[in-house]
Amino acid sequence: MHPDEQPEQPEHHVHLWALDVAVADLRDRLDALENAAADADDIDIDLDAVDEAGALLDELEDALEGQQVRVALLGDTNAGKSTLVNAVLGQRLLPSSSSGPGTAVVSTLRHRPGPTITVEILFATGANLRRACQELLDQLAALRDQPDDIDIDLDILDLVDASRRRLGRVFGATLRDYLATGRVSVLHEVPEAAAIVAEGRRVVDSTSADDVHRTLLAHADASAAIGYLVERVDIAGDFPALRTGVTLLDLPGLNDPDARRTAAARQAIADADVVWVVYPLDTGLGTSTIRAVQSTLTAHHLLLDRRATRLRFVCTKNEGVADDTAHRLGLLPETSDTERRAVRDAATLEELTGKVDLLVRPLGRRLGDLAVEATRIVREAPVHLVSAHDSLRHDADAGISPLAEELVAIGTQLVPADALQALGDAVDRVAAIVSAIERGDTIETTAHDTADAIEPGALAQLRSFAADLRGLTAAFVDQTSAAAHHSFADDARLRSSWESLSPIVLHSIALRRGFFTGSGGAHYDCNADIGQSFFVMAQHAWVQYFRVDLPAIMTPMLEELTSLTGARPVMLYREAQRFAREVEPDLLAAIVETVRERLVPHYDRLVNGVELPSGHALVDGLVGAIDTERDMLRSAVVECVRTWLAGVVDDLIAAAYADASRFASRST
Ligand SMILES: Nc1nc2c(ncn2[C@@H]2O[C@H](COP(=O)(O)OP(=O)(O)OP(=O)(O)O)[C@@H](O)[C@H]2O)c(=O)[nH]1
Ligand SMILES: [Mg+2]
Known part of the structure; x- marks a missing residue:
């Protein structure tokens, strides 16, 4: 072994931390603009531009994070x-x-x-804790299912114990009920834990190392009373x-x-x-x-x-x-x-x-x-x-x-110098946009009620515009509904794959509600031994619906919206992408969870009523139950898309009214 000899390199001209600081500063300025716009009707700020600059900052923050070593x-x-x-x-x-x-x-x-030294304490989120509960349930099931002749991995046993101890402190006695029933709805958080989870994160600024030390003792040390809820500490x-x-x-x-x-x-x-x-x-x-x-x-x-x-x-x-x-x-x-x-x-x-x-x-x-x-x-x-x-x-x-x-x-x-340079340039560009919004677009308008400020002819035009927009939305929702119907229609493969299982396997799976055990969203929501279960099937439908059907309907829809409103397509496309990226996983998890809960009584009925040899009665029963649930799933999807779209359309209509009123008040 030898001390390694690296050639000396000059430090970079641009520093990552300086870019971090610049981005944080731009974020503050954007927030201030948004707050000003929300607080006062008579300050006119280009909210689209604010939105766009915000999205650029999101990207920059990710890119800066990616450059950290x-x-x-x-x-x-x-x-x-x-x-x-x-x-x-x-x-x-x-x-x-x-x-x-x-x-x-x-x-x-x-x-x-x-x-100052800033300590940011990140607490566990409710979703993570629930996911941990689900994992615990899975791990317990997996441990139970180990054949007798296989040594159980003691590390896993330790992890299960640690997880159970931690979750026990968050959910108290209700964790026991959950482990017995597998029903998420029986979980109730201990109030102190719930308050910390709701707090989400805590930021403590200190000017002395001693104060930082004390903060860390209280949160990140093995002796910390609330340490079990802390996920990470950033200093x-x-x-x-x-x-x-x-x-x-x-x-x-x-x-x-x-x-x-x-x-x-x-x-x-x-x-x-x-x-x-x-x-x-x-x-x-x-x-x-x-x-x-x-x-x-x-x-x-x-x-x-x-x-x-x-x-x-x-x-x-x-x-x-x-x-x-x-x-x-x-x-x-x-x-x-x-x-x-x-x-x-x-x-x-x-x-x-x-x-x-x-x-x-x-x-x-x-x-x-x-x-x-x-x-x-x-x-x-x-x-x-x-x-x-x-x-x-x-x-x-x-x-x-x-x-x-x-x-x-x-x-x-x-940290590559050219990447830093490019990031520095990108920061400068966003800074220029933010300055422009601050400078140019804070137009004072006389305080009028929006509708008052618009002359009657323009108002009529706006109303018909809003009606067109809503009509377009309704048509879109119909199409999405039809697509959902199509995506979730096929259950033939599901039925045949279930029928190929032996009655004993079916019965044991149903006994431990194995069709739906898993953690988190539908990606994980399948049990390894019944890989073709409902949600694995539904997963294809979801992917088809969100990645293929919806975009196919959305693209012409967005074009029509653009021509109708003159809104910049970039804003609409970004909204659509955000919807697909951010909303979809949560939506999936929520729907999966709901359906799971609703199916539990079906299982109970089926399991209690079925003799082992006639296990295939389960298949008919479950497929029947799932037909009902599928309808629910479909309407939940369509409802969600409708709500999202209604939000976008309302924003567009509000923006159109605001434009018109600004125009009217300037021209008077
Ligand atoms: N003599 C001596 N003791 C040290 C030195 N560095 C740490 N210690 C002592 O070793 C003990 C453990 O130090 P920590 O820094 O807490 O060790 P750690 O690796 O962070 O331990 P964990 O956080 O539990 O993983 C403390 O009592 C320290 O005072 C050193 O350089 N010399
Ligand atoms: Mg340590």
């Missing part, structure tokens, strides 16, 4: 990860724990200059080591007894661009860390340049050599401190080399030909011997500054 610290609890982050940033921000797990949630840190402050675009991730320990935390840490590692393996000098690289490196550093991490060549081992708690260690290493009591350290460091590196050999061994099996290269990368990963304590307490360097410099270099090298 995530460096994750991986290690056991008490390895010293949080303290290392503090040392690298030169401030005691993150709490540490001397025994037992400290960090309980993934905490991200990024640079944002200024006197932004003046952290020069992160100025070139690195987001540092402090994670729970990989051997944390709470399996949910371990799972979150693993996920963060899998998503990270760069991984630093942190371990304490006294205990060395532990097996859970080795396993985690083996299972999470896939070919991806190891061979893609962005991740692989940046792998580092950081051995921390590297302070003076205690007498017993000196004795173990065969050093004489009179050996100088410098000599003791040199011998101990050499022993530390040698021990690590042995462990790394163990670590890379399974890579050969998994990666085949790629293993040679992957193994080389891991073997050559640089090792840093540091002491976070010495760095923080005695203001000594203690090996920390090369890590801080490395973070700056990672940002400089991995």
Whole structure:
């Protein structure tokens, strides 16, 4: 292993954080414009332009997020990860724990200059908690269904327990009813939990590291009372080591007894661009860390340049050599401190080399030909011997500054300069639009009632325009209804696939309401052992309806709307896209949930009334029940499209009236 020698690169001219700040500022200005428009009728602001600038900002925010380079610290609890982050940033921000797990949630840190440090605490959402309930139910069912001769994966058991404990705190005794019945409607949140979930996120600005420390103790530490509802903590402050675009991730320990935390840490590692393996000098690289490196550093991490060549081992708690260690290493009591350290460091590196050999061994099996290269990368990963304590307490360097410099270099090298330049230009363009809206379009109109301000001829014209628009909408809704009818019509395949199942399988599936167990939306809402179930069938219908039928109807509809209103098609298309992208998954989940609940009584009736040998009676019964439900599904879809469209049309009509009234008041 050798310290890697990267050529020095000049830092970028444009900085990611500066773009973040600029975008946040533009967002504030747009919000102010929108609020001004909502508060006062007589201020005239081009809301379409505001809308358009808002959408551009959404895109920019995503693009900026995508450019961040995530460096994750991986290690056991008490390895010293949080303290290392503090040392690298030169401030005691993150709490540490001397025994037992400290960090309980993934905490991200990024640079944002200024006197305050902002901690944003993101709480679990109601939808996520319900999804977790559903997952719990699935996992329990899967565990129950394991054949006796297969060993149950104990990690899964731990995860199920952790999930059950957490959900129990949110849903109290009703979780038990839910697990017994599978009926979402029996779940009631514990009031305190419900209040925090409703709060969604909490933002705390501090001017001192102590205050940040206290905030984190109350939210992100294993001792935090409401920690079970915290999903993530984002910290932004003046952290020069992160100025070139690195987001540092402090994670729970990989051997944390709470399996949910371990799972979150693993996920963060899998998503990270760069991984630093942190371990304490006294205990060395532990097996859970080795396993985690083996299972999470896939070919991806190891061979893609962005991740692989940046792998580092950081051995921390590297302070003076205690007498017993000196004795173990065969050093004489009179050996100088410098000599003791040199011998101990050499022993530390040698021990690590042995462990790394163990670590890379399974890579050969998994990666085949790629293993040679992957193994080389891991073997050559640089090792840093540091002491976070010495760095923080005695203001000594203690090996920390090369890590801080490395973070700056990672940002400089991995955030592409041309992408930054292009993003900078895009920010400038949106800034120009926002300034134009602020400058030009705040036209004062005399305060008149809209209808009063419009001369009678124009008013009549507007009314007929509104009627045309509503007629067009009605025609559209008819078409969507017909398309829904068509999309959801076919159940022949469903029936035949069900009929091919044995009565025993059918019966057992129905017993545990297996047709509909799953988590979240319809994508997940199928049980593996009845892959052709109703929702898998319906899934095709949904895709057909939303991705093919609706757009086919919508395009001419939008064209007509455009010619009728003169509204810019971009606004309409964006609305349509937003509808497909954002509304569809929620809508699906809601409808699936409703249908599931409505079908439960059918199951109960069927299951109670059916003798095992005549299991196929189930098929007739269920298909009959589903015919009824299908109608409901269809009307729910059509209703949803109608509501959405009515909103768009109302906006258009309101805009037309506003235009006319502005025109009238200007011309008088
Ligand atoms: N001697 C010494 N102790 C350290 C050093 N860094 C951390 N510690 C101590 O080690 C213990 C654990 O440190 P943390 O930073 O909380 O460890 P962690 O890896 O974040 O632990 P989790 O959050 O539980 O995963 C604390 O008591 C720290 O004070 C160091 O450089 N030297
Ligand atoms: Mg920690």
